[in-house]
Amino acid sequence: MFRLQSSKVLAVEMTGDAVKAKNGSMVAYDGDMAFKKLTGGGDGIRGMVTRRLTGEQMTVMEVRGRGICWFADRASDINLVGLQGDTLSVESSNLLATDGGLRTGTVFTGLRGASQGNGLFTTTVEGHGQVAIMSDGPAVLLRVSPQYPLTVDPGAYVAHQGNLRRSLQSGVTFRTLLGEGGGEAFQMRFEGDGLVYVQPSERNTIGGDV
Amino acid sequence: MSTYGTPGAGPRPGVTVHDPTTLPSDDNVDPYTFCVELAGSRWFLQKGKMIAYYGTIDFNGVGHGRLDRIVRTSFHSPLHASDWVVAEGTGxxxxxxxxxxxxSYDLEEGNLTIRSGNLLAFQPSLSLKQSIVPGFLTLIGTGKFVAVSNGPVVFMEPPLRVDPQALVGWADCPSPCHHYDHGYMTGVLGGLRALTGLGGASGEEHQFEFVGAGTVLLQSSESLMPEQATGVTPQQAGVPGGGGSGAHGQGTGAPRLPGQLGDLQRRFGL
Incomplete structure (x- = not known):
């Protein structure tokens, strides 16, 4: 059972079940807990090799026990997401904790990842349970529906869920090369039906300055 | 309607999901995010501060030919030209x-001077000018602008002395002056202390002093954005920060090309 102790601390109540969390993100616990490092992201050998090859490495630990465990990471804001059989795509660096029963994987995202400076791959979480994702500043949730497609700056993108198509838009023109660009040379466009999490801050991206 | 946003699926209950119909028009979404509504209108914004948009919006550097008119009326800060873009469209x-x-703040026939890194966006009904205080910009006219601060903004009335790092800007009052504490300047010992910090410097020996009628805006932290080199003001007699040495300052840096806006290397993100 995930709940937010404050906007920056996640409290997880456990009754013998397991939670996967970012390595070293435990700040306190009450009760009986066992911490085990999951080598290579906890997706087995294949997942480990995939993660190593794709640069979506996560150092993940498995926490199992009874009681309450608190997680936090660098005072990032934490957002809770409930999954009911659907898939959440999230940057591995933004993933704090998932229910033990959720599957994590790596997918190819195409050029979008490259513009973001995070590589060509992203992490997916699927199954039934809860996920805690981190953002720099409280994330804004934006709904995408067929009549309202959304465009997001890659540096502010955190995660998305639902039935969304995502494509990279490039506004690079000769003006960009002249240094007269609009500052938003790379944009991610979402179409379909779902939710996008955006943080009020921009990571440094290759496309960020042009 | 999609199922996302209903309790259980998607975010936890109590979290607001926004779409174009629920986003505010020219107002804060939360303390950290501001929503601008464009209906064929234009806004100036600092490069790269857009995080997401619905609709069709174009972003163009202020050097874009089509923007000549709006730049002529609303943008008078060549040193910061490479940091600003114009957003136009619908959404x-x-x-x-x-x-x-x-x-966001509304100015009515007013003027406000703000640290250049703290100004996020403004309506073209305002006109942006470079302040004669280096690193600051002045907005003149009527309209809305958006500013950022590390921690909530505090409004104060002069007379007042403020820490240089906490200063965000000031409205309607004359330009501030430097104020140095007495002990900071007197004698050899004072000078040595100021120079080296030896013998106990409190770090608060130097302030900006405001007098007159107006408002001073402070942020509740002392963290600033990294200062960007914006080049120098024209080397003219009597221009503060003109880079030249006194009245006869002649080109110290690389010669500037005619019509050049901002420094070239910054436009390439260097």
Whole structure:
């Protein structure tokens, strides 16, 4: 059972079940807990090799026990997401904790990842349970529906869920090369039906300055 | 309607999901995010501060030929030209900056001077000018602008002395002056202390002093954005920060090309 102790601390109540969390993100616990490092992201050998090859490495630990465990990471804001059989795509660096029963994987995202400076791959979480994702500043949730497609700056993108198509838009023109660009040379466009999490801050991206 | 946003699926209950119909028009979404509504209108915004938008919006550097008119009336800060773009189109656009607090202000036939890094966006009905205080910009006219601060903004009335790092800007009052504490300047010992910090410097020996009628805007932290080199003001007699040495300052840096806006290397992100 995930709940937010404050906007920056996640409290997880456990009754013998397991939670996967970012390595070293435990700040306190009450009760009986066992911490085990999951080598290579906890997706087995294949997942480990995939993660190593794709640069979506996560150092993940498995926490199992009874009681309450608190997680936090660098005072990032934490957002809770409930999954009911659907898939959440999230940057591995933004993933704090998932229910033990959720599957994590790596997918190819195409050029979008490259513009973001995070590589060509992203992490997916699927199954039934809860996920805690981190953002720099409280994330804004934006709904995408067929009549309202959304465009997001890659540096502010955190995660998305639902039935969304995502494509990279490039506004690079000769003006960009002249240094007269609009500052938003790379944009991610979402179409379909779902939710996008955006943080009020921009990571440094290759496309960020042009 | 999609199932996302209903309790259980998607975010936890109590979290607001926004779409174009629920996003505010020219107002804060939360303390860190500002939503601008564009209906064929234009806004100036600092490069790269757009985080998401619905609709069709174009972003163009201020050097874009089509923007000649609007730049002529609303943009008079060549040193900062490479940091500003014009957004135009239809839709709603979210602005944010490093998870800092974002606030909008209305000016009515007023003037406000603000640290250049703290100004996020403004309506073209305002006109942006470079302040004669280096690193600051002045907005003159009527309209709305959006500014960021690290921590909520505090409004103070002069007379007042403020810490240089906490200063965001000031409205309607004459330019500030430096104020140095007495002990900081007197004698050899004072000078040595100021120079080296030896013998106990409190770090608060130097302030900006405001007098007169107006408002001073302070942020509740002393963290600033990294200062960007914006080049120098024209080397003219009597221009502060003109880079030249006194009245006869002649080109110290690389010669500037005619019509050049901002420094070239910054436009390439160097």
């Amino acid at each position: 709603r656009m979210l602005l944010a900056d490093r998870a800092f607090d974002v606030n």
